[in-house]
Amino acid sequence: MADFLGMMKQAAQLQSKMKAMQAELDQIEVEGSSGGGLVQVRMSAKMEVRGVSIDPSLLKPDEGGVLEDLLVAAHADAHRKAEAAMQEKMQALTGGLGLPPGLGLG
Numbered sequence: 001m002a003d004f005l006g007m008m009k010q011a012a013q014l015q016s017k018m019k020a021m022q023a024e025l026d027q028i029e030v031e032g033s034s035g036g037g038l039v040q041v042r043m044s045a046k047m048e049v050r051g052v053s054i055d056p057s058l059l060k061p062d063e064g065g066v067l068e069d070l071l072v073a074a075h076a077d078a079h080r081k082a083e084a085a086m087q088e089k090m091q092a093l094t095g096g097l098g099l100p101p102g103l104g105l106g
Helices: 002-027 059-092
Strands: 029-034 038-045 051-056
Touching: 002 038, 002 059, 029 059, 038 059, 051 059
Parallel strands: none
Antiparallel strands: 029 038, 038 051
16 A cells, blocks of 8 residues: 555656646747748747747748748747757656656646
8 A cells, every 4th residue: 555655646746747847848948940040930848839030031922932931941940849848858857757748748
């Protein structure tokens, strides 16, 4: 019975640490860019887009397709960086237990 109570206590501690990590992830911002920095997307490590910056040279009627492609690429770059930040925090929290991605995150 003592083992079960110890496991429950560890689970409660892990849950508390996960909540704290969620707050940290919300504070971490990454920036993805494309087109040599012409388009930038800021995103939290919780995958929330916080801002977009577009170089004025792309704001021409005939540049619409290029701008759309660069926005997608910048978002993908920011997403990769946010995933890496989240994984780093998760590994620090779990000590490399190899828990599935997204466990308790959201």
